[in-house]
Amino acid sequence: MNVTKHIAAAAVAALMASGAYAQDIAVIAGSIEDAFMDKIKRGVDDATHMVEANGGTVQYLRTQNYENFGPDLVTLINQAIAQGVDGIAIPVWVPEAQIPALQVARDEGIVIMQYNAGLPVQAEIGAVNYFGSDEYHSGYGGGRYMAEQGATHIVCHIQIPGAINLEERCRGVTDGATEVGARVTILNTPANLDGDVTGTAEVIKAELIGDSSIDALISCAEFGAAAAANAVEQTGVDLMIGAFDISPASLDRIAAGTQTMAIDQQPYLQGFLATSMLFAHLRFGTEIATDPVLTGPVIIDAANVEAVRAGAALGAR
Amino acid sequence: MVDAPVDISSTKEKRSISFLGPLRRPEAGAAAAFVLILVFFGYFGLDRNFMTALGASTWLNFASKVGIIAIPIGFLMIAGELDISVGALIPAGGIVLAMSVETFGLNIWLGVAISFGFAAAIGWVNGMLVTRTQVPSFIVTLATLFVVAGLNAYVSKQVAGTTQHSLQDAGVVSEFIFGDYHSLILGEGETAITVFRSLQSSFFIWIAVAIAGFYVLHVSHWGNWIFAMGGDQESARNAGIPTAKLKIALFILSAMAAALVGMTEAVLANTASTTTQFGMIFNTIICVVVGGVLLTGGFGTVLGVVFGTLTFGIVFQGINFTAFDKDLNMLFIGSLLLVAVLMNDTLRNLATSAATTKKK
Numbered sequence: 001m002n003v004t005k006h007i008a009a010a011a012v013a014a015l016m017a018s019g020a021y022a023q024d025i026a027v028i029a030g031s032i033e034d035a036f037m038d039k040i041k042r043g044v045d046d047a048t049h050m051v052e053a054n055g056g057t058v059q060y061l062r063t064q065n066y067e068n069f070g071p072d073l074v075t076l077i078n079q080a081i082a083q084g085v086d087g088i089a090i091p092v093w094v095p096e097a098q099i100p101a102l103q104v105a106r107d108e109g110i111v112i113m114q115y116n117a118g119l120p121v122q123a124e125i126g127a128v129n130y131f132g133s134d135e136y137h138s139g140y141g142g143g144r145y146m147a148e149q150g151a152t153h154i155v156c157h158i159q160i161p162g163a164i165n166l167e168e169r170c171r172g173v174t175d176g177a178t179e180v181g182a183r184v185t186i187l188n189t190p191a192n193l194d195g196d197v198t199g200t201a202e203v204i205k206a207e208l209i210g211d212s213s214i215d216a217l218i219s220c221a222e223f224g225a226a227a228a229a230n231a232v233e234q235t236g237v238d239l240m241i242g243a244f245d246i247s248p249a250s251l252d253r254i255a256a257g258t259q260t261m262a263i264d265q266q267p268y269l270q271g272f273l274a275t276s277m278l279f280a281h282l283r284f285g286t287e288i289a290t291d292p293v294l295t296g297p298v299i300i301d302a303a304n305v306e307a308v309r310a311g312a313a314l315g316a317r
Numbered sequence: 318m319v320d321a322p323v324d325i326s327s328t329k330e331k332r333s334i335s336f337l338g339p340l341r342r343p344e345a346g347a348a349a350a351f352v353l354i355l356v357f358f359g360y361f362g363l364d365r366n367f368m369t370a371l372g373a374s375t376w377l378n379f380a381s382k383v384g385i386i387a388i389p390i391g392f393l394m395i396a397g398e399l400d401i402s403v404g405a406l407i408p409a410g411g412i413v414l415a416m417s418v419e420t421f422g423l424n425i426w427l428g429v430a431i432s433f434g435f436a437a438a439i440g441w442v443n444g445m446l447v448t449r450t451q452v453p454s455f456i457v458t459l460a461t462l463f464v465v466a467g468l469n470a471y472v473s474k475q476v477a478g479t480t481q482h483s484l485q486d487a488g489v490v491s492e493f494i495f496g497d498y499h500s501l502i503l504g505e506g507e508t509a510i511t512v513f514r515s516l517q518s519s520f521f522i523w524i525a526v527a528i529a530g531f532y533v534l535h536v537s538h539w540g541n542w543i544f545a546m547g548g549d550q551e552s553a554r555n556a557g558i559p560t561a562k563l564k565i566a567l568f569i570l571s572a573m574a575a576a577l578v579g580m581t582e583a584v585l586a587n588t589a590s591t592t593t594q595f596g597m598i599f600n601t602i603i604c605v606v607v608g609g610v611l612l613t614g615g616f617g618t619v620l621g622v623v624f625g626t627l628t629f630g631i632v633f634q635g636i637n638f639t640a641f642d643k644d645l646n647m648l649f650i651g652s653l654l655l656v657a658v659l660m661n662d663t664l665r666n667l668a669t670s671a672a673t674t675k676k677k
Contacts, residue, residue: 032644059365061637064646067594070586075379078515079637082371096483097586161470162481162590188480190470191592 023056023282025087026080027275028073032062033195036222036245036267040116042315043271051279058275059083066160066194070097077101080110087111087282089274091132092118092125093163099125111282115274116267117165119292128281129288131273133265133296135165139172141297142218142242142263146173147180149260151216151240154184155207157228159200159221161188166220169244173218182216197223201230208237216240216260225250225259232258246300248312254305264308265296268316344621346661347608351628354653358631362638370514372638377516380630381523382578383597384623387604388530389571391622394605395534396546396567397614398454402443403575404598405465406436410579411589412473415482425491432576439465440572444565454568462593469591480591484583494518496584519581526574531619539563547614603650604629607657609665616665628653 027044029037041060048058061079063072073090074097080088081104088110092098095118102112102125114127122130139156146154154177156170174184187207193199204227208214217228217239225243232239240260243250245267253259273293280286300308311317342348359368366372386403393400410432417428439461446457473480486492499521501512534540545553546560554560583589608625610617632653636646 032646059637060643062643064633065596067592067596068582068590069592070588070590071582074586075375075634076637078378079372079375079634082369082375082515083365083638094481094586094588096588100587160592162479164481191590192595 023051023054023087023279024059024083024085025051025056025089025275025278025282026059026061026076026083026085027271028076028080028088028090029060029062029271030069030091030093031065033065035247037062039267039316040271043268043273044275047272047275047279050276054279054283056279056283058279059085066191069160070094073098074101077105081105081108085110087113087278089113089115089278091116092121093165095121095124095164111278113274113278113281115270116265122292129277130292131270131277131295132292133294134292135168136172136175138244138263138265138297139169139174139218140176141172141299142169142244142261143173143176143178143182143184144180145176145261145299146216146218146240146242147177147182149216149240151177151182153211153213154182154216154218155187155204155214156184157187157189157200157204157217157219157221157224159189159194159219159224160191169220185214194221195223197227197230200224200227201234204228205231205234208232208235208239212237214239216242218263219243221245222247222250222262225253225262229253229258246308246312246317248309251300251305251309251312251317254300254302255309257302261299261301263296264298264300264317266298266317267295268311269295343616343665344609344618344624346657346664347621347624347628349664350607350653350657350660351624351631354628354631354635358635358638361641362635365638367635367638370511374513374515374517375637376630376634377520377627379634380626381517381520382582383600383604383629384523384626385519385526385578386571386574386597387601387608387622387626388526388619389567389574390601391605391608391610391617391619392530392534392543393454393567393571394547394602394610394612395614395617396543396564397550398447398564398567399602400443400454400458400568400571401598402439402458402461402465403571403601404594404596405462405469406439406572406575407579407582407594407597408589408591409439409465409469410436410576411484411583412469412482412579412591413576414580415484415583415589416473416477419482419484420477425488429491429495429580432580433573436572436576437569440569441565443572444568447568448561448564462598466591466593469593473591482583482589484587484589486587492584495522495581496586517581517585519578519585522577522581527619527623530622534619543567544615547611547616600629600633603654607654607661609661625657628657 029040044060051058061076088105106126112125112127114122115131119130119134156173158166160166170186177184189200189203208231219225222243222245225241228241242261244263246262246264250259250262308317413432413435414428417423417431418425443458443461447454495518497518498515500514503510542558542563545558604626605622607628608622632649
């Protein structure tokens with residue numbers, strides 16, 4: 001351990017001599033196994049070209065999984081601080097854990113840009129701007145759309161119980177659908193089934209078998225639509241399926257008519273705008289007059305699915 | 318060349334000093350892996366402050382959480398057992414504390430006691446089932462993993478109506494001991510020397526657990542009993558060692574260590590979730606194995622496990638300080654595990670051959 005300390009001390013001395021000279025930013029995101037995050041990364045990657053062309057760097061940090069999400073995010077924030085970045089772009093998923101850590105970052109003079117999640121706490125973390133959707137209004141739009149298509153009993157599926165943004169989505173779905181006269185029940189699946197299509201399909205199947213009045217499902221997860229389609233295939237129940245976010249597979253289902261709609265929040269734009277606008281703010285002092293900047297909801301159904309598929313083929317939708 | 322079966326613990330004092338001495342210590346493999354990994358990430362992460370006090374804190378903090386559990390898990394593995402129920406006891410420790418304080422308005426120390434008590438009860442059940450039945454501990458603790466995970470979700474929903482609990486700051490002393498960041502900077506201004514910075518309370522708890530663990534395994538007579546159990550269960554019992562009692566105590570220890578980690582996280586992050594931490598089961602086993610403990614029991618050291626945990630912490634967090642693609646993280650961990658185990662085997666053979674009286 002003594003040797004370690006000497007190496008560390010030498011490294012500290014070397015670093016203090018060099019000092020910061022360019023705008024370095026860290027972009028913090030969710031699990032490396034989450035396909036939605038890959039679309040954010042596509043936006044971050046494109047913005048990185050612009051950042052690097054102007055002499056800055058982008059460090060893209062992701063958690064391993066969602067099992068210990070709050071503390072893991074705090075660890076990543078602390079890593080960004082340790083790396084001496086000038087700005088952090090980050091969603092706020094677990095406010096209790098993240099707000100104190102981001103406060104420390106701000107005390108160090110780090111500028112915060114927020115994207116994807118946590119709009120209600122934007123003022124509290126002092127983020128320059130927010131790029132993402134308003135969860136409640138996205139849910140409201142989706143719930144209303146489904147009820148207008150004739151749904152009477154909608155199940156709103158939450159894949160990570162307790163996640164505030166997902167609960168907001170279902171609150172929106174409930175309000176939007178009940179206004180048009182439909183009923184909404186919430187289905188929580190255990191967080192360790194997150195991303196598990198087969199496991200989630202079985203839970204949805206059990207729900208469909210147990211209550212024959214269910215005629216629509218809106219999942220807060222993109223993979224939830226695949227799980228629901230899987231459950232429909234097994235049970236033969238007539239079910240309208242909707243989901244937050246899209247994938248090539250869900251676009252195929254919408255084109256084929258086995259999925260009714262998807263509520264898109266355009267993650268590519270969130271990653272691209274949060275990264276490039278944070279850098280431009282640091283480097284050029286720019287600000288966007290619109291605050292927050294909403295990248296969703298955009299409802300994708302049979303009418304507009306083909307245009308979206310073209311973007312999906314390029315990894316940006 | 319035939320390796321005679323040798324009891325390392327009994328020959329430790331008698332071993333002659335030679336230039337190969339340090340290499341023949343049982344923890345040499347783990348220590349070598351640690352140095353190798355530190356140099357590797359130190360080089361590739363140098364320009365992103367990996368080697369600064371603040372940079373080191375990110376992997377030390379991570380290592381401490383795994384390390385607190387890895388030491389009692391190491392004991393169990395030396396004694397020839399496994400405990401994977403810790404994956405559910407970590408969240409249990411946090412939510413029991415959060416519910417005690419937030420839902421029932423209890424004093425935080427009472428909450429800590431209740432949380433420890435719950436964990437000890439589960440550990441006792443694990444120990445009783447393993448010693449009273451012939452069911453392997455892997456299966457027993459696999460069962461309790463799911464039982465506790467189910468209890469976490471159900472009780473928390475019934476009692477507090479949510480699976481995501483908040484735990485507001487509960488007092489200066491409890492924050493200091495369980496969940497705060499600590500820095501030690503000597504002097505001021507230009508000449509200030511940063512001894513450590515932003516280390517979580519759990520890091521200091523880990524050191525305390527490691528020292529206590531060292532005493533138990535390498536100084537006290539219980540240590541010899543643990544090694545003896547891992548070597549040969551039957552003859553250990555015939556030699557008058559209370560194997561059942563000792564084993565139950567070890568399961569209680571690992572369960573309480575897991576709850577302790579859950580509590581430190583809850584106090585630090587002001588939040589506790591019921592989500593079962595399946596990843597932590599593997600993390601603790603990786604640390605113990607990289608630390609040179611034999612999966613079949615009978616061989617291992619506390620210092621080795623500490624080195625194993627440090628190495629794991631660097632690999633897990635270090636990649637974020639480098640320019641490597643973050644998707645490679647798991648691949649790095651898997652490779653480390655293989656390399657460390659191979660290195661341990663080589664050095665263990667060296668150590669055991671040195672323990673024989675054979676002269677070259």
